[in-house]
Amino acid sequence: MMATVSEQQRKRLHPHKFSLWVAMASILMMFAGFTSAYIVKRNDSNWLQFSLPPVFSFSTAVILASSLTMYLAGRSFKARNMVRYRILITVTAVLGVLFVVLQTMGFKYLQEHGVKLIGSGSNPSGSFLGVITGVHMLHVIGGVIVLIVMFIRAFNRRSKNYSLVPIEVASTYWHFVDAIWIYLFIFFNIVSG
Template sequence: MVNNIEMEEVKKPLSMNPKKFILWLLIVSIMMFFVALTSAYIVKQSDGNWLEYDMPMIFWYSTIIILLSSATMHWAYLAAKKDNLPQLKLALSITTVLGLSFLYSQWAGWGQLVDMGVYLVGNQTSGSFFYIITGAHGLHIISGVLFLIIVLISTYQYKVHSKEMNQLEICMTFWHFLGVLWVYLFLFLLLNQ
């Protein structure tokens, strides 16, 4: 009897969707990348000769934008669970626009940094780190926006609904992760200038 129970437990398949599993592996690797970057930032900052500057106000606004986009993404998820396709389309569209607005605000923030004399290259290590950290996050946001567009197209093709949520759930998880990651990076850069 015991052997039968043990055999049944061994035969259970992986209960997680393989695409969701891959997403979690991707998230862990992205986290490791940014932990390495922020660790290097702290090490280099302790060397001295660190340019101090105020973070442009637009990065505060971009933080609000990414938090709003997380709320609209959750709204899209709730709409999909209820098969409310008009709300789902609207919420995904707003999330996509907010994602693009976030990217624009980051670009504008870089422009403000240049106006303040903070550059990517040169002997300003602190400026270089700021550009690299925000730029790397921006590249991930671009991939998130592209994923949002793919899910939005699928929604218009009636491939996303209460009985088919995998694509939306994967997109939502990635998008929320990018929002949490930005809040971490924003606070890190704000507190370690």
């Protein structure tokens, strides 16, 4: 009887994981709405055609690398290799911050090349790009905050909690925001190109 109950509990989806999946579905719908609106609005006569900043390619490579380090951090945690886990979770957080810095540099590049993202003199095409990538950056920053909390916990000698749930939730979210950026990068290159 006890083994059956334990087996059923292991098969259940943890409440934190369930909440994450609901949140990711909402975020996915939001970005689907943003990109659908972008497609509809680009047919307006005042739509400005421009290429993505070259630095966005570098930020894409950085976020892909961060996905790999996050995956390896999760594997290290499961193997109880805490030294490697600490290094990899730190590298992942640093790569997340670097992604945000590169995106900000991309916005600056656009401003310098006459594509104003917000305010008077802005064009809907630049504003759409600014809003969509800006909202994505906010989600990445949220992920970086979670990684910083995990970093602090990893170096806390008093805490010996080896629950897989936090690393699995953080990893799933991190891979999700990475996939959203890949989608947006491809979308902007195809639709804007």
